[in-house]
Amino acid sequence: MRPDPEDLYRRMARARFCEEALSALWERGLISGEMHLGAGEEAVAAGVTAHLEEGDAMALDHRSTPPLVARGVDLVALFLEMLGHEEGLCAGKGGHMHLFSRDLLSASSGIVGSSAPLGCGFALAAQYLNPGKVAVAFFGEGAVNQGMLLEALNLAVAWKLPLVFVCKDNRWAITTRSREVTGGRLARRARSFGMPATRVDGTRVEKVWEAAGRAVERARAGHGPSFILASCPRLQGHFLGDPLLRVFREPLRQTLEIGPPLLRSLFSRPLTALASRVPRLGTIGKTIALLGVERYVLERDPLQRSAALLTEEARRRLEEEARREVAEAVERALETAGRREENA
Amino acid sequence: MPEMTFARAIDFALETAMERDERVVTFGEDVTMLRRDLFVRFGPSRVRQAPISEAAFLAAGVGAAMAGLRPVVEIMLVDFIAVAFDALLNQATKVKAFSGGKWNVPLVVRASCGGGYGDAGQHEQCLWGLLSGMPGISVVVPSNPKDAAGLMLSSIECDDPVVFLEHKLLSDYWLDYLGLGGRETVSFDVPEAGARGEVPSPPVPVPIGKGIKVREGGDLSIFSLGVSLHRCLEAANQLEDYGIKPAVIDLRSACPLDRELIVSSASRTGRVLVVDEDYAGYGLSGEVAALLAESGVKADFARVCTEEVIPYARRLEDEVLPNVRRIREAAVRLCALSP
Numbered sequence A: 001m002r003p004d005p006e007d008l009y010r011r012m013a014r015a016r017f018c019e020e021a022l023s024a025l026w027e028r029g030l031i032s033g034e035m036h037l038g039a040g041e042e043a044v045a046a047g048v049t050a051h052l053e054e055g056d057a058m059a060l061d062h063r064s065t066p067p068l069v070a071r072g073v074d075l076v077a078l079f080l081e082m083l084g085h086e087e088g089l090c091a092g093k094g095g096h097m098h099l100f101s102r103d104l105l106s107a108s109s110g111i112v113g114s115s116a117p118l119g120c121g122f123a124l125a126a127q128y129l130n131p132g133k134v135a136v137a138f139f140g141e142g143a144v145n146q147g148m149l150l151e152a153l154n155l156a157v158a159w160k161l162p163l164v165f166v167c168k169d170n171r172w173a174i175t176t177r178s179r180e181v182t183g184g185r186l187a188r189r190a191r192s193f194g195m196p197a198t199r200v201d202g203t204r205v206e207k208v209w210e211a212a213g214r215a216v217e218r219a220r221a222g223h224g225p226s227f228i229l230a231s232c233p234r235l236q237g238h239f240l241g242d243p244l245l246r247v248f249r250e251p252l253r254q255t256l257e258i259g260p261p262l263l264r265s266l267f268s269r270p271l272t273a274l275a276s277r278v279p280r281l282g283t284i285g286k287t288i289a290l291l292g293v294e295r296y297v298l299e300r301d302p303l304q305r306s307a308a309l310l311t312e313e314a315r316r317r318l319e320e321e322a323r324r325e326v327a328e329a330v331e332r333a334l335e336t337a338g339r340r341e342e343n344a
Numbered sequence B: 001m002p003e004m005t006f007a008r009a010i011d012f013a014l015e016t017a018m019e020r021d022e023r024v025v026t027f028g029e030d031v032t033m034l035r036r037d038l039f040v041r042f043g044p045s046r047v048r049q050a051p052i053s054e055a056a057f058l059a060a061g062v063g064a065a066m067a068g069l070r071p072v073v074e075i076m077l078v079d080f081i082a083v084a085f086d087a088l089l090n091q092a093t094k095v096k097a098f099s100g101g102k103w104n105v106p107l108v109v110r111a112s113c114g115g116g117y118g119d120a121g122q123h124e125q126c127l128w129g130l131l132s133g134m135p136g137i138s139v140v141v142p143s144n145p146k147d148a149a150g151l152m153l154s155s156i157e158c159d160d161p162v163v164f165l166e167h168k169l170l171s172d173y174w175l176d177y178l179g180l181g182g183r184e185t186v187s188f189d190v191p192e193a194g195a196r197g198e199v200p201s202p203p204v205p206v207p208i209g210k211g212i213k214v215r216e217g218g219d220l221s222i223f224s225l226g227v228s229l230h231r232c233l234e235a236a237n238q239l240e241d242y243g244i245k246p247a248v249i250d251l252r253s254a255c256p257l258d259r260e261l262i263v264s265s266a267s268r269t270g271r272v273l274v275v276d277e278d279y280a281g282y283g284l285s286g287e288v289a290a291l292l293a294e295s296g297v298k299a300d301f302a303r304v305c306t307e308e309v310i311p312y313a314r315r316l317e318d319e320v321l322p323n324v325r326r327i328r329e330a331a332v333r334l335c336a337l338s339p
């Protein structure tokens, strides 16, 4: 089997433009709550969903839009849901952290780690009711320290479930660098449960596609679960309006907010402790600096990287189609929501 | 008295306790950033970053408390305590009883709670009813900075497990992270008197299990806590137009309840309205009713609570969480029962 670069890129472009549209709606105050974008995860979403067929299931985390969009969820219903409209995907009751599509056998949850056991359940039902069908569980590298996720890894092996664990490693869990609170290596951890684990560059859609192909095939054949560890960037911070990214976007305002209390702590009694406190201030500074360097200097955009697989003409055509499709969906959703006048 | 935000008041009390007692430590996810002021002052051995492993680190808090520390364990949002429930239900609250009273667990669980910013029912629950159902636990829910500081101090000084709940609508940084995100295009109904106010320095402990009457009135007793307390006060103002003068009581602790205050106020007014942002069933409001019945108080009773899963859409959410209109209407109906 060979990947179809156009199909993969179409999935990615649609997902990206949806994330951009969500960002714009959020800025306008039309989306509430913590809006976690999956911008940066498009290659993972596309490379995995390209192997899924009707009857396969997805258990999703708090960045659930790219896999849903890549798999073909109705975009108008998706946007209406984000706007809290009764004609939305979940009647406006779920919102972005709780998207459910019964048609696509896909469910998301804002509870970190919960997608893994849910995926086990989807896979169990497939094994029993629909042999040959599979489930995929998506989660972040931070979630791999969650007890229920570790239990799910074992459960999937013990029951030989047709399940693919997809860990999106963006190195961060909110403001925590995951490696600082994680023992060992994640791929090795997964392997120690007795399943194959592959590390891939999650910004390269063809690599993800290959790894996911092997894992899905294994699951369909009834040989049990696999684990894919895909590195990818977190292009829009933890959530929209991420205060750490705001440090870079509005340095003065954020420094004025964060600075004075920190200085008060630095100089609180006993002053003899000052010497040990300075490095702690350094720890905080370093975390913020690292986040900035990763975001603004090192990050590689999966869309740009995958564009190399296509001719310039094909890329432009696919982007144009996707952009138009998303824009039309947003327009129709806003129209339905009666908020068109704010569209200016 | 210095004026400070609700959020600052809590950290001020925690800082005071950490300054006084070396055994007080705090840990949880992202605390290096969330509690950065404390981190700089007290360092990583007392302000410790945790992986996303609530079941392990909350239960570790139980063990640490048994072995001599006084941990304040942070569960970011109280909803997430579900994954760590064993630590409270079968460990922390059992030790004292099972050891014949010979071993206690001076543990504080600090968690944000509550809704009103469109985050839906996995992130906006209150859960103090559920938590209060375990024998051996205290649950406190301050509604203003002064009580927040005082209750945090008392929670840390308490020799048994306490859950300290910090309502996100009152806590500026939580609301900014989870609701605003620096935007000026959204707004929330933040009760000003709860979000900012005077706090004695150093903070004065507020006893756990003691409520306070915040408004005098003889027509009915409204019992509430947290953000709902402020909604009740607003409703009470409107009720004046209907010729109804309610007494409003801030319970401050969901558990233990201030039995004396509840009984005395209810006996005097003969009408009771409980306004509770937590779920209606099997919780605080039912507990107040049971307490009154057990005490032989005859009073007409009504409640305004959250009755269903909190929806995402803000206009739906506004109706599901107790709001001023629902409180006012319930009060008017209650007073019409026995004119």
Ligand SMILES: Cc1ncc(C[n+]2csc(CCOP(=O)(O)OP(=O)(O)O)c2C)c(N)n1
Residues within 6 Å of the ligand: A062, A063, A110, A111, A112, A113, A139, A140, A141, A142, A143, A144, A170, A172, A173, A174, A234, A238, B029, B052, B054, B076, B080, B083
């Ligand atoms: C049980 C639970 N604990 C904590 C949180 C708060 N939280 C939301 S996202 C997140 C970080 C998750 O990190 P990771 O799994 O790496 O995913 P990422 O956000 O990086 O995509 C945390 C701690 C939560 N939602 N659920």
Ligand SMILES: [Mg+2]
Residues within 6 Å of the ligand: A140, A141, A142, A168, A169, A170, A171, A172, A173, A174
């Ligand atoms: Mg991560």
